[in-house]
Amino acid sequence: MFIEPDYKYMPTTTGISLPSPKGSRFVASCIALTCVLCFVLPSGYSYGSALLCLTCIPLLLWFRPALSLTREDLWILSALVFYVIAHFVIIQYHGSASRYFEEPSRFLLGIFVFLAVIGFKPSERSWWLGLAIGTILGGMVALWQLLQTDLPRAQGFMNAIQFGNLCLLMGCMCLAGLGWAHQQACPRRWVWLLILAAVMGLAASFFSGARGGWVALPFLLGLLYLCFRHRMQRRFLLIGLTLMTALVVTLYLIPQTGVQLRIEQMSSGLGGYMQGTHVDQSIGVRLEMWRAALAVASEKPWMGWGETGYVEPLVQLISDAASRTQVAELDHLHNDILDTLVKRGALGVIALLAVYLMPLIVFARVSLRASPEDYRLRAFSLCGLLLVTGVIMFGFTQAFLRHNSGVTLFAFFMVVLWGYVRLAEPKVHSE
Incomplete structure (x- = not known):
C-alpha cells in the first residue's frame, strides 16, 4: 500500500538533503x-x-x-x-x-x-x-x-x-x-x-x-x-x-x-456485590480484587511488590473462595x-x-x-x-x-x- 506523499522535498541550506x-x-x-x-x-x-x-x-x-x-x-x-x-x-x-x-x-x-x-x-x-x-x-x-x-x-x-x-x-x-x-x-x-x-x-x-x-x-x-x-x-x-x-x-x-445480556449481567453483578451476594461474578470479582489491592499497595507504596510478588498477600485478603480462585489465576488487576x-x-x-x-x-x-x-x-x-x-x-x-x-x-x-x-x-x- 504505497501512497503518494503530500510534501515536496528540497535540499536544505545546511547541505543535508531531505529524504526522497x-x-x-x-x-x-x-x-x-x-x-x-x-x-x-x-x-x-x-x-x-x-x-x-x-x-x-x-x-x-x-x-x-x-x-x-x-x-x-x-x-x-x-x-x-x-x-x-x-x-x-x-x-x-x-x-x-x-x-x-x-x-x-x-x-x-x-x-x-x-x-x-x-x-x-x-x-x-x-x-x-x-x-x-x-x-x-x-x-x-x-x-x-x-x-x-x-x-x-x-x-x-x-x-x-x-x-x-x-x-x-x-x-x-x-x-x-x-x-x-x-x-x-x-x-x-x-x-x-x-x-x-x-x-x-x-x-x-x-x-x-x-x-x-x-x-x-x-x-x-x-x-x-x-x-x-x-x-x-x-x-x-x-x-x-x-x-x-x-x-x-x-x-x-x-x-x-449479546448486548442485552452483557448489560443485564453488569447490573446484576454490581447489585449483587453491593448486597454481599454473587461476589464471584465478573463485576463482583473486580470490585473485591480492587478492595484488596488498595490494602496490599499501602504496605509497599514506593516501589510496589513486583510483577508477581503481590499475588499471595492479595489472595489472602479475599474471603470469597470462588473469587479467590479467579483472582489467583489473573496476572493483572483489570x-x-x-x-x-x-x-x-x-x-x-x-x-x-x-x-x-x-x-x-x-x-x-x-x-x-x-x-x-x-x-x-x-x-x-x-x-x-x-x-x-x-x-x-x-x-x-x-x-x-x-x-x-x-x-x-x-x-x-x-x-x-x-x-x-x-x-x-x-x-x-x-x-
Missing part, C-alpha cells in the same frame, strides 16, 4: 499497514509498527532529514524517556525477568518513530485511509464471528475486551477526521468512508461485549461534540446523534448481539493505575501519569490555539485527545497497557499523531 519520496511512502505505508491489519490477523497490529520501528533508525541515519524539535516535542519525549527509565529501575529493583521490559520498550522505540514521521513527512491520507479501512475490517470480523462461529463474543484475534475497546477507539478517531475530509478533492467519498468506519467500530464494540468501552463512549462522544459544536450545523449533529442512538437501541433489542501501583509503586504510577497527561496537555494546547479554519491541525489534535482519553478510560476497568495490543498501539498512535500535528502546524510546514 520513497522514504515518505515507506513510512506512510507502515502507518497504514498497522491500522489495516490490526484486526484481521493474529498480532496484526504489530507488522507495520514493528517494520517501522526496526527501520526508522537506519533510515534516519542514512538520509539525515532535517529535524527541528520544539519545546512541546521535548515535553512528550521526556515523558517517554522517564517512563522507560522508571521501569528499568523498578525491574532491576525487583529482579524481574527481562521480558517485563517489553512494555516500556514500545515507548522507547516510539521516540524514533516520531522522528521518522516529522523527518520523512508521510502522507496524511495514509493515516485516515488506513484507520478507516482497519476499523471497517474490524467490524466485518466481529460480524463474521458473531454469525458464523461458536464464539460467545466477537474478539477478532485478540482478547475480546481489547478488541472491542480498540474498535470503538478507532471508530471515534475516524469521526475526528470529518473536518479534514471536507477539504479533500473528493470530500463526500471521504466523509462517507469515515462515517461507515465509525459505525462499524461501534458495532464491533457492542458485538465484543466489552462493557468498559461502553462506559468510555459518552466521554469520547462528548469530546467530539465539544470540538465540533461550533463548526457543524445543528441539524447534522442531531442527525448523527439520532443515528447513533438508533444503532445502540437496535443492537440492544436484538438478542443475538485497572491500569491500580495494577501499576501494586506492582511498581508510586514511581510506576508517576511514570504512567506522565505518558497519560503530557500528551493530553500538548494535544489540548494545539487544539485550543488552532484557528477554526485549520481543519487538518484540528483533526489530528482531536484524534490525539480521543486516543489518550480513550486509553485512560479503558484503563479503569481493564489493564489496557498490560496487553501487547494496547501498549503497542497506544505508543505508536501517540507518536504518529503528534508527528502529524507537527507537520500540520503552519509554523512547521507551509505547502
Whole structure:
C-alpha cells in the first residue's frame, strides 16, 4: 500500500538533503499497514509498527532529514524517556525477568518513530485511509464471528475486551477526521468512508461485549461534540446523534448481539456485590480484587511488590473462595493505575501519569490555539485527545497497557499523531 506523499522535498541550506519520496511512502505505508491489519490477523497490529520501528533508525541515519524539535516535542519525549527509565529501575529493583521490559520498550522505540514521521513527512491520507479501512475490517470480523462461529463474543484475534475497546477507539478517531475530509478533492467519498468506519467500530464494540468501552463512549462522544459544536450545523449533529442512538437501541433489542445480556449481567453483578451476594461474578470479582489491592499497595507504596510478588498477600485478603480462585489465576488487576501501583509503586504510577497527561496537555494546547479554519491541525489534535482519553478510560476497568495490543498501539498512535500535528502546524510546514 504505497501512497503518494503530500510534501515536496528540497535540499536544505545546511547541505543535508531531505529524504526522497520513497522514504515518505515507506513510512506512510507502515502507518497504514498497522491500522489495516490490526484486526484481521493474529498480532496484526504489530507488522507495520514493528517494520517501522526496526527501520526508522537506519533510515534516519542514512538520509539525515532535517529535524527541528520544539519545546512541546521535548515535553512528550521526556515523558517517554522517564517512563522507560522508571521501569528499568523498578525491574532491576525487583529482579524481574527481562521480558517485563517489553512494555516500556514500545515507548522507547516510539521516540524514533516520531522522528521518522516529522523527518520523512508521510502522507496524511495514509493515516485516515488506513484507520478507516482497519476499523471497517474490524467490524466485518466481529460480524463474521458473531454469525458464523461458536464464539460467545466477537474478539477478532485478540482478547475480546481489547478488541472491542480498540474498535470503538478507532471508530471515534475516524469521526475526528470529518473536518479534514471536507477539504479533500473528493470530500463526500471521504466523509462517507469515515462515517461507515465509525459505525462499524461501534458495532464491533457492542458485538465484543466489552462493557468498559461502553462506559468510555459518552466521554469520547462528548469530546467530539465539544470540538465540533461550533463548526457543524445543528441539524447534522442531531442527525448523527439520532443515528447513533438508533444503532445502540437496535443492537440492544436484538438478542443475538449479546448486548442485552452483557448489560443485564453488569447490573446484576454490581447489585449483587453491593448486597454481599454473587461476589464471584465478573463485576463482583473486580470490585473485591480492587478492595484488596488498595490494602496490599499501602504496605509497599514506593516501589510496589513486583510483577508477581503481590499475588499471595492479595489472595489472602479475599474471603470469597470462588473469587479467590479467579483472582489467583489473573496476572493483572483489570485497572491500569491500580495494577501499576501494586506492582511498581508510586514511581510506576508517576511514570504512567506522565505518558497519560503530557500528551493530553500538548494535544489540548494545539487544539485550543488552532484557528477554526485549520481543519487538518484540528483533526489530528482531536484524534490525539480521543486516543489518550480513550486509553485512560479503558484503563479503569481493564489493564489496557498490560496487553501487547494496547501498549503497542497506544505508543505508536501517540507518536504518529503528534508527528502529524507537527507537520500540520503552519509554523512547521507551509505547502
